[in-house]
Amino acid sequence: MTTVLVLTALAIFVTMALALVRALKGPSVFDRIVAVNVIGTKTVLIVALITAISGNDDLIDVALVYALINFIAIVAVLKLSRMRDLAASGEGDITDG
Amino acid sequence: MVETMLTAVSGVFLLAGGLFGIMGGIGPLRFPDFYTRLHAAGITDTLCAFLIIVGLVIQAGLALVSIKLMLILVFMVFTAPTASHALARAGMAAGDDPGTLEGEPAPVAPLDSSGEPSSNS
Amino acid sequence: MRYLFSLAVVLSLLWLGMSGVYKPLMYILGAGSVVFVVWMSRRMDVVGVEHNPVLYSWRLPIYWLWLLWEIVKSNIEVSRAALWPGKLVRPRVLKVPMSLGSAVGKVTYANSITLTPGTVTLLLEDDHLEVHALLESSAASLESGDMEAKIAWLENHK
Known part of the structure; x- marks a missing residue:
């Protein structure tokens, strides 16, 4: 069973490497954010798999919190790239409406 | 007997999840523009995450870990479309043209055609 | 009121599912956090809009x-x-x-x-x-x- 878990983890690492290539190539800033979003989702799955491989159940809380932080981080980065200021609001704000 | 079958099923789920994950990695590399790459990234958010987490839940059985794994899945299912939509909207707001409206299929652009968005928006 | 009650029930179930340590002190802390979150949600006026019964x-x-x-x-x-x-x-x-x-x-x-x-x-x-x-x-x-x-x-x- 551990073999299957490790194989799955390896597949996820390959995915992260491919997403990293896209993040480096760009060309626009949003392509990079898409790639970072993919890497974040994969990180949650990797942590969940490591929990199963190591048998240390406490690690699952890390995955749970990372799943939430990842979403907040993506929206914050998008807002930062759009408004140049996290506290700004007004015309063209993506977090509004 | 049941044990063996559950192990086999969860193994199939995990490996299929990994396979879909790699597809979701290849997609953003090969698709022509930003909006199409968004679709490919959606594979990793939905089916890949679902298969891997369900595989792990089958292995863990009835335990506290299973509840937390299901919670991770619920969070992902609720946040993934919001993040995708925010990305698409941010792309549109920056003036990246998503293609033709209600018309002919947009021509598939060559790989590196979309330039940097204007930074003073 | 109905919405506040259902929010409290959902939050309590969430707390029970996440905690894993079932001792009297932990129950008191959990109940305290549930009450605090419900009170905050009421103050922020976010209860009721998204808690549609159709869900x-x-x-x-x-x-x-x-x-x-x-x-x-x-x-x-x-x-x-x-x-x-x-x-x-x-x-x-x-x-x-x-x-x-x-x-x-x-x-x-x-x-x-x-x-x-x-x-x-x-x-x-x-x-x-x-x-x-x-x-x-x-x-x-x-x-x-x-x-x-x-x-x-x-x-x-x-």
Whole structure:
């Protein structure tokens, strides 16, 4: 069973490497954010798999919190790239409406 | 007997999840523009995450870990479309043209055609 | 009041599922955090708007199973397109008319469309959606209006 878990983890690492290539190539800033979003989702799955491989159940809380932080981080980065200021609001704000 | 079958099923789920994950990695590399790459990234958010987490839940059985794994899945299912939509909207707001409206299929652009968005928006 | 009570029940279940340490002190701390969060939610005036009773209908699990099947199908399509992008990728923007009445129905529709790979909602208006579709097949399944019919069915349960 551990073999299957490790194989799955390896597949996820390959995915992260491919997403990293896209993040480096760009060309626009949003392509990079898409790639970072993919890497974040994969990180949650990797942590969940490591929990199963190591048998240390406490690690699952890390995955749970990372799943939430990842979403907040993506929206914050998008807002930062759009408004140049996290506290700004007004015309063209993506977090509004 | 049941044990063996559950192990086999969860193994199939995990490996299929990994396979879909790699597809979701290849997609953003090969698709022509930003909006199409968004679709490919959606594979990793939905089916890949679902298969891997369900595989792990089958292995863990009835335990506290299973509840937390299901919670991770619920969070992902609720946040993934919001993040995708925010990305698409941010792309549109920056003036990246998503293609033709209600018309002919947009021509598939060559790989590196979309330039940097204007930074003073 | 009903909404506050249901929020408290959901939060207590969440706390019980996450804690794993069942001792009297922990119960007191958990109850304290539940009360604090409910009080904060009331102060922020966020309770009630998103807690629509339709969300607790017995039809919801059936809808989720149907949506899961749609997601599986479109995932396979998009994975095939990832391997042969030149042959299959036909991106375009569609305008999808929508006759759903309630705000929750509209948001459910838009979110379900985005959750299905191959289609992303760009704009949500009162009577239509603008959707970016990746493949011929994803555009066709959207234009058939199956998903809207399902959500109308989901909402009509009272």
